[in-house]
Amino acid sequence: MHRDLPLWLLLSCLLAAFAAGCGEVWNDPYPGERADAPVLYSAFVNRPKHLDPVQSYSENEATFTYQIYEPPLQFHYLKRPYELEPGAAAEMPTLRLLDASGQTLPPDAPPDSIAASEYTIRIREGMRYQPHPAFVDDLEMPDDPRTIADFARSGSREVTAEDFVYQIKRLAHPRLHSPILELIAGYLPGLRDLHRRLREVQVPAGGWLDLREHPLDGVDVVDRYTYRIRLTGTYPQFIYWLAMPFFAPVPWEAERFYAREGMAERNFTLDWWPVGSGPYMxxxxxxxSRMTLAANPNYRQDTYPCEGEVGDREAGLLDDCGRRLPLIERVVFARERESIPYWNKFLQGYYDASGISSDNFDQAVQTVGDGDVRITDEMQAKGIELVTSVAPTVMYMGFNMLDPVVGGDSESARRLRLAISIAIDQEEFISIFRNGRGVAAMHPLPPGLFGYRSGEAGINPYVYDWTNGRPVRKPVAEARRLLAEAGYPEGRDAATGAPLVIYLDTTGTGLGGKAEVDWLTKQFRKIDVQLVVRATDYNRFQDKIRSGNAQIFYWGWNADYPDPENFFFLLHGAQGKVASQGENAANYRNAEYDQLFERMKAMPDGPERQRIIDRMIAILQHDAPWNWGFYEVVYSLQHAWIQNRKPGKIARNTLKYQNIDGALRARRRAEWNRPVTWPLALGAALMVALVVPAWRQYRRRERATALATEAG
Amino acid sequence: MWAYLVRRILYAIPILIGVNLLTFLLFFVVNTPDDIARMQLGVKRVTPEAIDNWKRERGYHLPRFYNGDESGARQLTETIFFQKSARMFAFDFGASDDGRDIAREIGQRMGPSLAIAVPTFVLGLLVAICFSLLLVFFRASRLDVAGVVLCVAMMSISSLFYIIFGQWLVAKVWQLVPISGYVGGIDSWPFLVLPVLIGVFAGLGASARWYRTLFLEEIGRDYVRTARAKGVSERVVLFRHVLKNAMIPILTGVVVVIPLLFMGSLLIESFFGIPGLGSYTIEAIQAQDFAVVRSMVFIGSLLYIVGLVLTDISYTVVDPRVRLE
Structure with a gap:
């Protein structure tokens, strides 16, 4: 047996070394970082494309840009419905309405009489940018820098009104391709002129386009802390844009810095290394792999709100009232491309919050009673909490109104669309494919926005009946009746006898997509209509939508801001996809609706606006250009140690309000992640059990004589 | 040999041009320059003017192969194909369509890819050879049969299963290593243990069976019988004689993949959160980033050619009878 001793010794030494190399917890993905530190750990799936505030427009980019840049306004973190409040601005902007002769109009002046709207914005004094080498004049380029921290020195300076104006000019920068240039230029014509002028400017190699030298009509610096924007006509929704990083201050020094030779080649661009004045940098x-935000030491004096909506105090959301923001020192975002490791790391306590994928839904959430959901016992035992909210998002099936079968304003086509809308059981779809995470839509406007009505007044009377205090989808017989009235009794053309075939254009050809398509085919079969699915790649699908060659299709919209205009414009005639490449993918056009939309968008919230919205909804429900689909309900899980997390997708600068009980996290992590070491011992024993007999067998063979082998 | 190498390098040029042409054709059959622009500019509020500007800036406004508006050589050079291909042959990959320097990106991602690929390759090769020699040593015994059955079972199971099961068992249930993630430097080893072991394990069945076949073929040869007759131990027979003479087919399969180790592994890197090159091409295809796709295909084909040349050279090392002429 003594011959096996060295092997045992070696294995034991290896195990001991392995164990000694690890701490109490062996599976910590953040080596060298203290679990009790005020750091939030999160994950991202897709890498952000743009971090430049004039270009960035995606949700996954907003996670970063809204923390780094601070626009003039922000949404109150706790109040619902959402309420704007000053961010970088010292107070809410003052609005002066002017007529064609330049005379001031009263605030309630009719929209037709308003020639211009003048916003005067006064910013807070003493705000400073994050420390950054861009503010150092005589900076030398280090050898092969990899991060901004590799530059030896950094500086800062005060944020001035000119920086806000500079950023507005950047919207017109010909090389930056701001997605909102055309929209804003519609109200700020000087922006389009500037864009045209800047395109003619020749920038020398290694030089940069100093926008300070190029005036912008309609935007003026009044003094060091005040600037003014003059819009053509009236655009009340403009104030929401002032709460987005498109209008946050950007220092000209940053552009000069990143234009230096060798910067772009090393991926040092403003699009990659933002320079802002927000709570984080x-x-x-x-x-x-990983992106990290750290608290901006130069961030202005900002405090946690002391008032919210009913229930916030009981929920502990006001406990940090008056505390200096941000509350968390660092936020670490690790890249997780796959949902399985993401979920398991959340369960181990290495991510502080997580969404719920379909694969993990049953493990996390259970349905009780009449569709109510609650967290499973397993999650509850870990102290995990479930947070739900209806997102300002609508997912719908569009009917192409230019299509000769389902489109147009004929009564026949309208009845056909309504028949399809009734036949497609949206509630079943939400239950099967979304795990109940949705609310069947009655019209384009999601809950939580002004104009939305709940209860009986809010149902779509063409598709639902109000029965026993809740909406009930009309029976399939009603859909069949409408279909017959549309000229397709039993799903056949009354004139020719040919079966009615409807074409769905979709990109969903994957595993889940196939199941959804099969389900949809079954829905159409309920009214004897044949559904043909034309699966295509994303590019061809987009082409079909742009050229109006699709018949029915799935589409969606995520709100830019919490105003009904941002949803009703999706059906505004002037936004027709085919006619003007706008956002109206169904190419719907109704003169009365368009007229009401123009009035509604220029009005403040109030009874009159509600009345107009009610009428617009009634028109849409009657015409049925969409099968209204559903509003997304977001489920999110969070550990007990994360505090002040209020659901909602409109306010995106939320990280500064969140807090962490680091000590609790450290305890839980240690408790949940004790390594199980017996498999190592077992593995070693198994190895020995295999190797030793094999070695003996080998030795025996080696020593055996030919005669012995024969005998054996 | 030098003449042979020069000839192979010259052969590589038309191959690379052909691969580049094929990539270009395939890519632009699926994606138009307008699609590429839309993908980069986003789906919300993109105007036709913005698309035109974007294409003009990046040279996608030019005709693809032939520019009828130009004269002379410019009819061919003022095209997307020429403009995007010419610099690549000087190893100037330029910037991706979202503005990032491709060479730098490759440089950053190569390290983590190699950190996984090299140990997986070396360990996998060692384990597979040792295991197959063990089976050959116990050939025609129950151990050999059990080993072959095990190999067949192992090669029948998808590598995705090994990854998910390995993560579940080792990282989740036993909590011995992190489930995913990566840090650079010496601290990276806890993140590498599991993916390397899984990589070795997932490839063991097929490799061991292949090597076993090669060794069995050799072990019945006359020189082996002679060596045994001279009293050479079985260990020396296997490791010195059989292994050496089976090297040519082993090298054919092994050396060619060495340069491709740089390209990483898509599945392993995705599941273990390794920021390597494995997913770079796939992500570029999804993002319709032609600049990255063509660069990665170019590098991949170049490395493959290098691998083939190295394989030829390695033949001369292990078998003195081979001459490269």
């Missing part, structure tokens, strides 16, 4: 940017 980007200190680590490896979008393949």
């Amino acid at each position: 980007l200190v680590d940017n490896d979008p393949n």
Whole structure:
């Protein structure tokens, strides 16, 4: 047996070394970081494309840009419905309405009489930018820098009104391709002129386009802390844009810095290394692995709100009232491309919050009673909490109104669309494919926005009946009746006898997509209509929508801001996809609706606006250009140690309000992640059990004589 | 040999041009320059003017192969194909369509890919050879049969299963290593243990069976019988004689993949959160980033050619009878 001793010794030494190399917890993905530190750990799936505030427009980019840049306004973190409040601005902007002769109009002046709207914005004094080498004049380029921290020195300066104006000019920068240039230029014509002028400017190699030298008509710096924007006509929704990083201050020094030779080649661009005045700054940017935000030491004096909506105090959301923001020192975003490791790391306590994928839904959530959901016992035992909210998002099936079968304003086509809308059981779809995470839509406007009506007054009377205090989808017989009235009794053309075939264009050809398509085919079969699915790649699908060659299709919209205009414009005639490449993918056009839309969008919230919205909804429900689909309900899980997390997708600068009980997290992590070491011992024993007999067998063979082998 | 190498390098040029042409054709059959622009600019509020500007800036406004508006050589050079291909042959990959420097990106991602690929390759090769030699040593015994059955079972199971099961068992249930993630430097080893072991394990069945076949073929040869007759131990027979003479087919399969180790592994890197090159091409295809796709295909084909040349050279090392002429 003594011959096996060295092997045992070696294995034991290896195990001991392995165990000694690890701490109490062996599976910590953040080596060298203290679990009790005020750091939030989160994850991202897709790397952000743009972090430049004039370009960035995606949700996954907003996670970063809204923390780094601070626009003039922000949404109150706790109040619902959402309420704007000053961010970088010292107070809410003052609005002066002017007529064609330049005379001031009263605030309630009719929209037709308003020639211009003048917003005067006064910013807070003493705000400073994050520390950054861009503010150092005589900076030398270090050898092969990889992050901004590799530059030896950094500086800062005060944020001035000119920086806000500079950023507005950047919207017109010909190389930056701001997605909102055309929209804003519609109200700020000087922006389009500037864009045209800047395109003619020749920038020398290694030089930069100093926008300070190029005036912008309609935007003026009044004094060091005040600037003014003059819009053509009236655009009340403009104030929401002032709460987005498109209008946050950007220092000209940053553009000069990143234009230096060798910067772009090393991926040092403003699109990659933002320079802002918000609560956080980007200190680590490896979008393949990890991005880290650290608290901006120069962030202005900002405090946690002391008032919210009913129930916030009981929920502990006011406990940090008056505390200096941000509350968390660092936020680490690790890249997780796959949902399985993401979920398991959340369960181990290495991510502080998580969404719920379909794969993990049953493990996390259970349905009780009449569709109510609650967290499973397993999650509850870990102290995990479930947070739900209806997102300002609508997912719908569009009917192409230019299509000769389902489109147009004929009574026949309208009845056909209504028949399809009734036949497609949206509630079943939500239950099967969304795990109940949706609310069947009655019209384009999601709950939580002004104009939305709940209860009986809010149902779509063409598709639902109000029975026993809740909406009940009309029976299939009603859909069949409408279909017959549309000229397709039993799903056949009354004139020719040919079966009615409807074509769905979709990109969903994957595993889940196939199941959804099969389900949809079954829905159409309920009214004897044949559904043909034309699966295509994303590019061809987009082409078909742009050229109006699709018949029915799925589409969706995520709100830019919490105003009904941002949903009703999706059906505004002037936004027709085919006619003007707008956002009206169904190419719907109704003169009365368009007229009401123009009035509604220029009005403040109030009874009159509600009345107009009610009428617009009634028109839409009658015409049925969409099968209204559903509003997304977001489920999110969070550990007990994360505090002040209020659901909602409109306010995106939320990280500064969140807090962490680091001590609790450290305890839980240690408790949940004790390594199970017996498999190592077992593995070693198994190895020995295999190797030793094999070795003996080998020795025996080696020593055996030919005669012995024969005998054996 | 030098003449042979020069000839192979010259052969590589038309191959690379052909691969580049094929990539270009395939990519632009699926994606138009307008699609590429839309993908980069986003789906919300994109205007036709913005698309035109974007294409003009990046040279996608030019005709693809032939520019009828130009004269002379410019009819061919003022095209997307020429403009996007010419610099690549000087190893200037330029910037991706979202503005990031491709060479730098490759440089950053190569390290983590190699950190996984090299140990997986070396360990996998060692384990597979040792395991197959063990089976050969116990050939025609129950152990051999059990080993072959195990190999067949192992190669029948998808590598995705090994990854998910390995993560579940080792990282989740036993909690011995992190489930996913990566840090650079010496601290990276806890993140590498599991993916490397899984990589070795997932490839063991097929490799061991292949090597076993090669060794069995050799072990019945006359020189082996002679060696045994001279009293050479079985260990020396296997490791010195059989292994050496089976090297040519082993090298054919092994050396060619060495340069491709740089390209990483898509599945392993995705599941373990390794920021390597494995997913770079796939992500670029999804993002319709032609600049990255063509660069990665170019590098991949170049490395493959290098691998083939290295394989030829390695033949001369292990078998003195081979001459490269």
